[in-house]
Amino acid sequence: MTNEIILEAAERIRQAHTRGRPCEPVRDILPAMCLQTAYAVQRVNTQHWVEQGRRVVGCKAGLTSTSVQTQLGVNQPDFGVLFADMFVSDGADVAIHEVMQPKVEAEVALVLERDLDMSQPTVADVIRATAYLLPAIEIVGSRIHKWDINIVDTIADNASSGLYVLGSSPKKLTEVDLRLCGMVMERRGEQISVGAGQACLGNPLNAAVWLARTFVEQGTPLKAGDTILTGALGPMVQVAPGDRVEARISGLGSVRVGFAAEAY
Numbered sequence: 227m228t229n230e231i232i233l234e235a236a237e238r239i240r241q242a243h244t245r246g247r248p249c250e251p252v253r254d255i256l257p258a259m260c261l262q263t264a265y266a267v268q269r270v271n272t273q274h275w276v277e278q279g280r281r282v283v284g285c286k287a288g289l290t291s292t293s294v295q296t297q298l299g300v301n302q303p304d305f306g307v308l309f310a311d312m313f314v315s316d317g318a319d320v321a322i323h324e325v326m327q328p329k330v331e332a333e334v335a336l337v338l339e340r341d342l343d344m345s346q347p348t349v350a351d352v353i354r355a356t357a358y359l360l361p362a363i364e365i366v367g368s369r370i371h372k373w374d375i376n377i378v379d380t381i382a383d384n385a386s387s388g389l390y391v392l393g394s395s396p397k398k399l400t401e402v403d404l405r406l407c408g409m410v411m412e413r414r415g416e417q418i419s420v421g422a423g424q425a426c427l428g429n430p431l432n433a434a435v436w437l438a439r440t441f442v443e444q445g446t447p448l449k450a451g452d453t454i455l456t457g458a459l460g461p462m463v464q465v466a467p468g469d470r471v472e473a474r475i476s477g478l479g480s481v482r483v484g485f486a487a488e489a490y
């Protein structure tokens with residue numbers, strides 16, 4: 227029975243994605259507040275997309291800051307996977323319809339040069355494995371109608387992932403204090419989100435350690451070359467056609483993206 231429900235929830239989300247039309251929440255058919263089942267739904271769809279030829283290139287943490295947790299009425303972090311086709315170049319325009327109900331958030335991205343396959347990776351392991359850092363804008367979206375989500379819905383929906391933009395000027399961990407770095411995000415030149423590294427579980431490195439441990443525990447350790455999005459440093463903000471968004475993170479530089487009405 228549970229397996230059938232998992233498959234049904236996975237199919238509902240997949241169809242919403244494929245048809246470009248949001249669906250009803252899946253929490254109605256899944257066991258209440260059962261994160262394990264929600265991740266099982268996520269895994270079914272990850273496997274489906276991999277079989278369809280999509281390539282997993284890393285992972286994202288979500289809900290790591292209290293500002294986003296408050297916006298969505300949840301109280302714990304979650305994670306999803308990143309596919310190569312979700313990557314957007316710095317400064318590019320994306321068609322607004324590529325992500326359902328899009329919102330932007332500014333984050334720190336880590337790119338690994340070593341596998342994190344030891345048991346219980348520590349912050350020392352994460353630091354040693356990190357090749358460089360980049361500023362990032364994550365364009366989150368929900369395949370659930372009107373973002374009517376709880377933690378089960380967003381986990382099942384691959385942590386409400388959409389696309390992600392990476393800055394193009396890598397920095398070393400030794401050059402930046404990730405706890406103290408400030409973040410400002412602007413839309414059409416107007417400030418829309420402000421935050422700091424500390425807002426992300428005390429330090430984006432803590433989010434990376436949590437992800438590294440979680441992926442080891444589930445038997446799919448993070449690998450050299452993987453990109454890790456560590457989670458928003460400030461509130462997420464809705465975007466509309468014509469918007470241009472720039473996020474600046476002190477020590478890391480800037481990253482930009484535009485939203486066009488038409489498909490590119």
Ligand SMILES: C[C@H](O)CC(=O)C(=O)O
Pocket residue numbers: 287288289290291294331364366380385386387456457458
């Ligand atoms: C709903 C999203 O998972 C939020 C997110 O990506 C973040 O908080 O970061």
